[in-house]
Amino acid sequence: MTGASDAVMCRGFFATLDGQAQDWFTTLPEKSISTFADLSGKFLSYYANNILKKKQFASMCKFEQGSTKTLTDYLTRWKKEARSVENFDEKAAIPIFTGNVRSGPFHRDLVQNRPKTYVALLDRAARFAEAEEAEKKKKEEERGRRDKRGYLGQYVKRSGQGRPQGPGNVWKKKGGSEPPASGSRKRELDQLTEEEERESGEPHPPKKQVIHVIFGGPEGGDTQSERKKWARNLYVGEVVRQPHEKKQRREPIIFTDDDLPDGPLPHRDALVITLDINNTIVHRVLVDTRSSVNDMYYEEFTKLGLTRKQLAPVRTPLSGFTGDSIETEGSINLEVEIGTAPHVKRWEVEFVVVKIECAHNIILDRPALEDLRSIISMEHLCLKFPTPTGVGVARGD
Template sequence: MGVANFDGRPAMPIFKNNIRSGAFHQDLIRYPPRSYTDLMNRAARYADAEAGEKRKKEQEEGRGRKDKAPQEERKAPRPHRREYAEGPGLNPTRYLTPLTQPVGTILVHAEDQGIVVFPKEECMKISSRGDPNKYCRFHRQKGHDTDECILLKRQIEELIQMGYLGQFIKKPGQAQGQKQGNVWRKGGGQVPSTSAPRKRDHDHSSEEEEETTEDSKPPKKRAIYVIFGGPEGGDSPAERKKWARSLYMGEVTRAPHEKKSKREPITFTDADLPDGPLPHRDALVVKMDIKNMVVHRVLIDTGSSVNVMYYDTFTQLGLSRGRLEQVRTPLSGFTGDSIETEGSINLEVEIGTPPHTRRWEVEFVIVKISCAHNIILGQPALEDLRCVIFMEHLCLKFSTPTGVGVARGTKR
């Protein structure tokens, strides 16, 4: 309605396709409007008719309540024996969801999230049979313990039914006190907002809350995984078991630690910052020397469990497949599926700028896929290098016999 000088003919079928099924939609099919003005006039008439029908129903319901009022006044309300314990209008407590933590612990979490409603002072009653040595943090008064508070248990149950506190629901076979993953969910729904108002009515949920908790189910998201697998610790189950046993025995019968040599402290200053505006949002890509050849686009990836060399780089270095050792363990994480490797090879590499360089042997796993990088330097090589990475400065530093070496990244 806020767009001027538009063609009404294409707007009419768009309007009709987005109307919900009902009397108005049927009327548009039976008697197609001649113009967009005719369509808007007919829509206004149906809107007025719906509003009038709603007012009529409210009037009829109001008269019905007035007719029943005298009969209800004749019957004196029967007080509930456990009004203090459960509060008016609450269901019996025998259908509560099993929990992994005491209700007092859950109360602290719910209060931090701003989703708990404490009872008003004028609505609270003090029982004559209450224990003055016990204190309830929910009622903020003496008489019973927080973990025994039935009204608190009912409010926690209502919060669970509304989609909150899902991480405290006890699964079958799970012991109390055993934590689940820190996940908020209701039927796979989305995480409830922690900015919810602290005061709200728990007896009647609004239509907006019901639509949010029941109908809004976000689509399943794809995951990007780190690279894992590879021959670290052995390339077969027997070798990995032997490696694990040797580690354990080494801890028992190992010789005394050798005295570590003192290393120069590694620091970063503003002089190490790259040129250009910050933040740069670039990956750390460096260069290093392999077989007297400078290999560019070496990606530093602390999330990779192996050092990866792509097959094109392997052939450009003049290496033959005969030097490859067989790797039976596949790699995962490139595309979400397992990838068979071409094999592995140990090569001496050098990184840094003379005279502060470091040379050490790195085991690479060769994969035959296309990538924008030539090599991925993963956790094993980075740990052997004993480097310190600073992403804002876009460089890594490491100790050498002549001082601290630096490998700087290149910006896009």
């Protein structure tokens, strides 16, 4: 906006509004704004109650880190609070910030090496906060490796927390003795011999009992006949998935030298085609993939025999035509036909009507081109698209 006229700035300001603010702008009386200063003054006056009141600088003295907040949290909240303070004094903020920080390595560093500027203070705080977060993450990773004890590790007591497991705590079948565990069974129970531990070269945590599967119990009955009857009554469901729909095979779209336009290359021309819109042949249709709306100029709109009553309102102005915002006349959906028989495609296109002069009648942009599923080649100066009878072509005119 640097160096722009007041008219351009006023129109550009409207493009930034939304909701109630946009409604307020549209209610301004015609010719009531002569300069951008008038517009900004009316806007600030109308929304004066919405302006946040600035806090006094003394409020920063009460802004302490606390015992549970990380340095990252404190720094973020401090910056946010500082932006809401009126006449913020950066020099006076250095000792206040230092005094509000919780005791620790960072506070000690600030006391021993007092920052010379407020910017240096925030930079040092950011570096300490980053180091604090990295150290916290490192400790969590190390703790996670120590705590990893199998699927039920979080439920197993650590060594020394409970009664030591001895022979008296092992369940044995009455009248029998505990069978010796084989080598594979030992490994299954995470029980290695001293020789195996020495060979591994790594310390092992205290041995824990592992529970794999729990089954049995009175489910279904206590007798075999009761359990068989219970099993026969169980509901057996079936998961059915609908078969995937076969995707329609499309004829490949390719461009060859036969598609090249007459004349020398490179041509540097724009792609301008002809369309059938509302049963009328319309020339000078510019194909443009940079915009998000399909544009129709008002003169062409009237030539198609259409009236304003058929337009749907469009409240958002368009930008990008001449550097400022353009008010639209409205939008309309029309049937469009492209291609030559037998490879013809008809589809519905939404056009936004604008009342300005242009060398083209229509600008066909991304929405219509995507719905058409077209492939564009600027070198060949044509676009191709799939149709029920094959690949259709629209060549540059």
